[in-house]
Amino acid sequence: MRSISITAERAHRGATACRQGRQPVFLGTAALIFAASTTATILGCASMASMDGIPMPGGWMMSPAWLPMCGQTWREAAVSFVGLWSVMMVAMMVPSLLPALGRYHQAAGLSGASWPGSLAMLAGVAYFGVWTLSGLFIFVIGSELAALAMRWPDLAHAMPMLMGACLLTAGAFQLTPWKARLLACCRKGPCQIGQSANRFAAAGYGLRLGLVCCISCSGLVAVLLVLGVMDFSAMILVTLAITTERLAPAGLRMPEAIGAVTAGAGGILIAQAAGFV
Template sequence: MTSTPISVDLPREHAVSERGFLAVSALLFIASTAATVAWHNAMPAMTEMPMAWMPMCGQTWWNFAASFACMWTVMMVAMMLPSLLPVLRRYRVALHLAGKPDVGAPTALAGAGYFAVWALIGAMVFTLGAALAQLEMTWPVLARVVPVASGVVVLAAGALQFSAWKARQLARCRAVPALGGAAWRFGLRLGLRCAASCAGLTAILLVTGVMDLRAMATVSAAITLERLAPAGERVARCIGTVAIGAGLFLTLCAALP
């Protein structure tokens, strides 16, 4: 599906609305980035040791899970908002052209639906991370296998960047879904598309350090570039080449004595 161009003649009040939308988006990005950095300084990277995936003394599993869910969602806002913003702008233009009098509420609902998908992914990540941490504590031999497995995951994620499946998912993510239905469902569809598109890059983030600022910045830049660059597929393959090299390096470093 082709996307609606942004450069459309719109009434002056719509231009004012767009400036407000960009201002709110900028404030949201700054706030989420600051919160992510604060969380990073307060806790170790989630892959450094099994205990990082366990509740602290006096903390229940429910409180720990809720804290992780908040951390993950705020982190995803900081990472995904730069690549989501142009799509939401095209969505707003489409709403304007369809004669919708107020596009602020639908935009907010669409964004909420988009990040609800990432919140659900965060719940799955937490469950998997906690389960693996328990296994590592039960069988310490697994701790020696994890670094090799991490390198293999990065290598596989790099290879995935060259696949036809990746090209299809990237094309679907770059297109604006149809306006039919509620804004919330629009956001959900967009979130599912984009989560599939950057599944490999998200896997790289998980194995290199969920709360590692360098990993977050690198993965966020890669996701933004491949979604927004005119030659998105070519950019994805370049990213894949770098990831394959990094995966080979990590695997060899972990395998060699």
Template sequence: MNAVGTIRERQASRGMACARASQRTFIGGAALLFAASTTVTIVRCRSMSAMGEMPMPGGWTMSMAWMRMPGQTWIGVAASFLGMWTMMMVAMMLPSLVPALWYYRQALVRLGHTQLGQLSALVGTGYFLVWSVFGLAAFALGVALAAIAMQLPELARGVPVATSVVVLIAGALQFTAWKAHHLAHCRTTPACDAPLPADAATAWRHGLRLGRHCLVCCTGMTAILLVVGVMDWRAMALVTAAITAERLAPEGERVARVIGALVVAAGLLLLTRATGLA
């Protein structure tokens, strides 16, 4: 009996050592991915900025991200935007996703599963697929609105006011029960306590579910990014900081309301400038 117990202890010790090594690899890989995606995003944003923006009626400028350059096809433009958007989302959302993936991996370890890397990769892929699909829809909408603004100068003059209204609405959403509900889903990790089958389909569905809740929760912040400057790395940094803070801070709902107050104040400032009151 003593020999059997010793063997089991050694096996358990080896398993814990392997799990710790796997977790260190996970953290290191996540850090490298974040650094690489952030670097690529900043470089791409600067290259887009170097192309300049189109002055529009009403005193604002339109990003070239919504336009087709000479020699480009719309498929090529869409593919370029989607690649940039996906890389940008990896840089922006990875700080919030890593804790959820960590808890997911911990749940698998407790249940004796060993395919941590493959299953974690599937969860992450499903998560960012949701954001990529949204990015494609945002591109189509942005291109359509850009075309309308270029064809109808009278509507283009109203864009600064419309932008201010979008920012105000995004700030107001931070105070709603709807926001609190989805934020709670993003902050909690049911996978930690519920048995999870260690199969690809379950991991994939878990990633899609995380991505869906995250996308809905970030609707306001994402809308701000799209209307203020989708290729502005400073706007990305602010939005990333806001999203990460409300997800990871001890009192996330209160942090969300503080962010909402700041966003509403910014929206009012933009509105006064757009209407000529400041």
């Protein structure tokens, strides 16, 4: 009886070691995905930067990302925007998402899942599915606003003021307890999965995490939209902000610091639009 117990324990240890040995495979796959998405994002942003923006009343430039290219339909423009947005979000969010997926990978392995890496990757796919839907929503709103600004000169003149107000609101959101709670949910991962280590549970975890993360990052996404949705420098800045507030120790109060800087930039933009600066 004792020999059977010892054999079972050894088998369990062997299976655990095998699952742990797949951790480098999971990390390597994530690194390749990050590298590929970053390369595609750089190429896409470079292509977008080669196109001239549209000078608008009020002294600002409208990004060509919100309008169909020559010969494109609105549907084709939406598909193009959402495709580039999805790739861009992978490049921007993987650095801050990887710890959460790593914890899910570990918890799935400890629960006895045969392929914890595939479950973690499925959770990641579901996570970025939420970001893809957010891109479609953003394009609908942004393209409609762009069309209105081209038809209504008064709205175009007011856009710099509205951009400043957007930054001010985004900065204020960073300071709220709601933001702190959302960020805490993004930071933590499942400690124990139990018997729920399956494809449906992994997809559900990714969808929940993606929804919480989208809401948590909404202020910083607004900053990206104001600075330039396809501007590579703006993407780097926002990526650093998201990664820093997600991975930095809670005691450093990084979200509050980022919010103060964002609100200050919004105030300056409003003052410039009003002619005070």
